[in-house]
Amino acid sequence: MKNINGIIRELKYLSKDKIIPISVDFDSTVVISKYPNIGKDNGNCVAILKRWVEQYNVGIILYTMRDGKQLEEAVNWFNERNIPLYGVQYEPNQHTWCSSNKCWSIFSIDDHNVGIPLINDEESDKLCVDWDKVNELLEPILIKINEQWKD
Numbered sequence: 001m002k003n004i005n006g007i008i009r010e011l012k013y014l015s016k017d018k019i020i021p022i023s024v025d026f027d028s029t030v031v032i033s034k035y036p037n038i039g040k041d042n043g044n045c046v047a048i049l050k051r052w053v054e055q056y057n058v059g060i061i062l063y064t065m066r067d068g069k070q071l072e073e074a075v076n077w078f079n080e081r082n083i084p085l086y087g088v089q090y091e092p093n094q095h096t097w098c099s100s101n102k103c104w105s106i107f108s109i110d111d112h113n114v115g116i117p118l119i120n121d122e123e124s125d126k127l128c129v130d131w132d133k134v135n136e137l138l139e140p141i142l143i144k145i146n147e148q149w150k151d
Contacts, residue, residue, distance in 0.1 A: 004144050007106055011149060014097065014104065019059035020145060021091045022052070022138075023103050025110035026064040026074045028128045032121045036070055038077055039124070045131040049083050056142040059086025063103045063110075109134060 011020065024030060030049070032039035052058035062085055066074050071088070078085050086092065087103075094104045109129060111118060117133035120126070 004148065007145060008149050016093050018057060019086055020057055020142065021059045021061055021086060021105040023061040023063035023105035023108045026062065026066060028111035028126060029109060032124050032128055033126055038073055042128050043131045046081050046083065048131050048135045052142060053084060056146050058142065061087040061091055061103055061105055063089060107138060
């Protein structure tokens with residue numbers, strides 16, 4: 001886990017609009033995977049993402065292997081649930097300080113990440129992100145960042 005002071009230094013240097021960028025995968029992360037279709041919402045992810053955006057100044061970056069029409073459908077999923085996206089496939093300001101294709105974010109939530117809490121969706125029998133456990137891990141950090149990240 002990153003050091004809070006290190007995170008704040010990184011944010012002050014790279015985040016021009018005081019947003020805490022968090023990249024989020026789509027299939028098996030915010031929805032139960034039915035790729036190429038869109039599966040059902042994954043647990044409490046909608047409520048958690050909305051709270052993070054509203055209370056902790058988080059900017060959600062959709063970072064997915066989907067492209068073309070399937071990417072549009074994923075973006076629409078967020079729009080239909082009133083979860084604003086800060087970026088799609090990249091942090092919107094990173095082009096001002098680097099030319100990398102890799103998305104810059106403070107945290108990444110993806111079912112393929114080592115150590116990410118997973119649960120088995122009984123209906124589909126697929127592993128997916130356990131949003132309640134992710135929230136238990138990240139929300140205290142987001143609170144600390146917000147408390148300490150002042151001018």
